[in-house]
Amino acid sequence: MNFLVKYKLLFLHLSFWLLFVFYRLFDYTRYLPFETAIYYLGVPLFFNLLISYLHYFLIFPLLIEKKKYWEYFFWLVLTLIVVAYVRFTADTYLLMPKTPDQSYYETIHFSRALSVLWDFMTFLVFTGMIKFTVDWFRVENEKRQLENEKLMAELNYLKSQINPHFLFNTLHNLNYLVQSSREEASEVIIELSNIMRYMIYDANQHSVPIHKEIKYMKDYINLERIRLNKPFEIDFREEIDSKNVEIAPLILIPFLENAFKHGVSDKAEKSWISVDLGYQNGILNYKVANSILDSVSSKEKSGFGLENLKKRLILHYPDRHNLSIDELEEEFKIELQIDLNDD
Numbered sequence: 638m639n640f641l642v643k644y645k646l647l648f649l650h651l652s653f654w655l656l657f658v659f660y661r662l663f664d665y666t667r668y669l670p671f672e673t674a675i676y677y678l679g680v681p682l683f684f685n686l687l688i689s690y691l692h693y694f695l696i697f698p699l700l701i702e703k704k705k706y707w708e709y710f711f712w713l714v715l716t717l718i719v720v721a722y723v724r725f726t727a728d729t730y731l732l733m734p735k736t737p738d739q740s741y742y743e744t745i746h747f748s749r750a751l752s753v754l755w756d757f758m759t760f761l762v763f764t765g766m767i768k769f770t771v772d773w774f775r776v777e778n779e780k781r782q783l784e785n786e787k788l789m790a791e792l793n794y795l796k797s798q799i800n801p802h803f804l805f806n807t808l809h810n811l812n813y814l815v816q817s818s819r820e821e822a823s824e825v826i827i828e829l830s831n832i833m834r835y836m837i838y839d840a841n842q843h844s845v846p847i848h849k850e851i852k853y854m855k856d857y858i859n860l861e862r863i864r865l866n867k868p869f870e871i872d873f874r875e876e877i878d879s880k881n882v883e884i885a886p887l888i889l890i891p892f893l894e895n896a897f898k899h900g901v902s903d904k905a906e907k908s909w910i911s912v913d914l915g916y917q918n919g920i921l922n923y924k925v926a927n928s929i930l931d932s933v934s935s936k937e938k939s940g941f942g943l944e945n946l947k948k949r950l951i952l953h954y955p956d957r958h959n960l961s962i963d964e965l966e967e968e969f970k971i972e973l974q975i976d977l978n979d980d
Contacts, residue, residue, distance in 0.1 A: 684724040689764040828856040844883040870909035885953040891946040892925040900927025919978035926970040
């Protein structure tokens with residue numbers, strides 16, 4: 638528990654007891670001398686404080702922390718009996734001499750015992766509820782912190798898988814480019830540099846501006862254009878109505894990579910890819926469709942990238958995304974919708 642929380646908790650306790658003292662003192666001094674009022678207030682107050690904080694610090698933790706129910710009730714009853722007996726004794730020696738009618742304090746009768754027990758239980762329950770509430774919030778915060786740490790560890794693990802995966806594909810592309818010795822070599826090196834910079838630096842962030850992710854995708858498309866000897870059709874449409882859109886890094890590229898890997902080939906007579914990316918009113922809509930190669934089996938179509946993506950979507954956007962994957966007769970289509978309003 639940090640210092641600020643402890644300070645607020647102490648302030649709450651002090652405020653309650655001070656309000657109680659001032660109220661009772663004001664009430665007693667209306668018909669008793671001030672010195673007598675102090676006695677009538679101070680003696681019960683001491684024992685109310687004693688029973689409340691014996692329960693608060695020593696007994697209640699048996700119930701809420703250790704779940705020892707029978708042990709809790711045993712010590713609670715024993716403490717009530719002992720403190721009540723000492724209270725009755727103190728009343729006899731301190732309050733009885735100040736009372737005109739001393740018969741009330743001469744014996745421990747039912748109404749007297751009930752009055753003391755009622756006082757004890759009132760303050761015991763009130764302070765106990767404070768502790769229960771504070772401990773409940775503390776436990777919930779610790780659970781959330783552990784869950785967040787677990788999520789971050791899993792995200793870091795998934796990202797550590799993504800980077801080598803994309804690096805492998807990019808180096809594979811570079812192998813084609815070096816062998817071809819085309820004039821576009823300088824441009825390719827720049828685009829490859831942009832891709833590597835994004836993967837190494839931006840991919841480690843929790844979120845990035847969406848224009849960086851789009852730039853990465855376009856560089857990737859250009860590399861694939863040069864690698865593939867046979868022309869293919871690609872339609873890339875984007876409509877983003879805000880410059881401040883943030884998105885988890887490397888969350889869109891697996892769709893595109895999957896489309897190139899399983900939908901485009903030099904050996905295919907006709908191959909194509911369609912990309913449609915839009916953002917409006919906090920909702921991101923992303924669609925990727927590609928032709929189906931005869932050599933690709935249904936099991937291969939999802940690939941490592943999409944399986945990884947599904948896990949990352951659950952971690953980044955739980956209950957805020959919708960992913961559908963459809964395999965038609967001549968095309969493979971993926972649609973993703975993400976609600977970015979909470980980002």
